[in-house]
Amino acid sequence: MENTEFKELKKQLLSTKKNGYDRPLDQAAMEAYCDGYKAFLDAGKTERLCAAEVIRLAEERGYRPYTRGMALSAGDKVYLSNRGKAVLLACIGERSLAEGAQIAAAHIDSPRLDLKPNPLYEDAELAYFKTHYYGGIRKYQWVTIPLELHGVVALRDGTAVQVNIGGDSGDPRLVITDLLPHLGAEQAKKPLATAIPAETLNLLLGSRPIGGEEDSGRVKLAVMKLLNGKYGITEDDFASAELEAVPAVNACDIGLDRSMIGAYGHDDRVCAYAALRALLDLERTPARTAVCVLADKEEIGSDGVTGMQSA
Incomplete structure (x- = not known):
């Protein structure tokens, strides 16, 4: 096998890790996303504050509180606050829930x-x-x-x-x-x-x-x-x-090239923010209902009335 053919086959079939900066990216969009994430961290240093910030951002995008039994249609955006310490959000999809839903979950409590x-x-x-x-x-x-x-x-x-x-x-x-x-x-x-x-x-x-x-x-x-x-x-x-x-410190850029973020609460609010933005940035009604679950108490076993093991 020729060397060029070998390299091409290797490229097609084997996994190769790349530095993120070596992939196509929109630098301005990436920086804007990171600015939003840093603001999210600063506003939500506890699970209560984080839940309040999630609700504020959701209401800005048209989400409204869900009450048991309310009628829902495709395109509706609702959220449910569990004692102000955990939040569930949903963008109702075009298909029935019997066909499944797309769920992203993370926790918003930190040590x-x-x-x-x-x-x-x-x-x-x-x-x-x-x-x-x-x-x-x-x-x-x-x-x-x-x-x-x-x-x-x-x-x-x-x-x-x-x-x-x-x-x-x-x-x-x-x-x-x-x-x-x-x-x-x-x-x-x-x-x-x-x-x-x-x-x-x-x-x-x-x-x-x-x-x-x-x-x-x-x-x-x-x-x-x-x-x-x-x-x-x-x-x-x-x-x-x-x-x-x-x-008592706010999120900041780390490194002379500002390529990293230093802050309290990365675990797991980095995932919580990504899951939240996935819903908030939807430009059209999804085929399946999109759900975001942001829970409390993960750091101590997900117990309690606001943890993932609750009803």
Whole structure:
């Protein structure tokens, strides 16, 4: 077999991997898609925020809430929000569902730090929130970086208060402290997985006291006063709160050639955004109903009422 014939046969029959830039591409369209993805990441740093952003984008494209029993026709665009933490979207196709549907699924939760039910405490005249990690985290990555807090607090009167600390421009940020290098000699001898114990991942909240020198818990009370002034909550309300700490950084371009994206929450929002855009960018009614499932709780086994194992 001639060498040229061999190369041609190899090209036709065998799989060959190519750098994406070696394939035909629309550079402007690719950059626009990535800009949209970065905005999606910045707006949805928790599963609640991500679900809200999905709904906002869907409604801009004509999607409307689905209610059980409502009549649907080909071309209708509907969505269903599951407790504000998971979203299902569908563009109704021309064919009956008996002929099948096209479904894309991804999850919108990411590893993070959750507040414990009674998180607020004071130690050495510093106030902290106790946390418990959600999903698989590399604990050493969460110390000494700016963090923001998002979530919901259910008050005694039944109203839900949205909490956002550190997410807006000019907001203060939170942090988890670590040992200075010259004080961390023993820590440095430990394996990576155990050098930062999980019980030390506590959020530093403040150091400015109120009251007199003889009073106790002055910094804790000062922090609680600030939270009450902004959100109307008391310490007892933390028992009915769902608050999550996430990195206080926005998506950015990585590399001198800007060929990569650095951000919190790539897993699995990179897939969630692609699945969502597949529906939102449909230019005509699909033959089969197109469905996008964006679920919660994947990081801890997909359990719970908003996970993929729920009804």
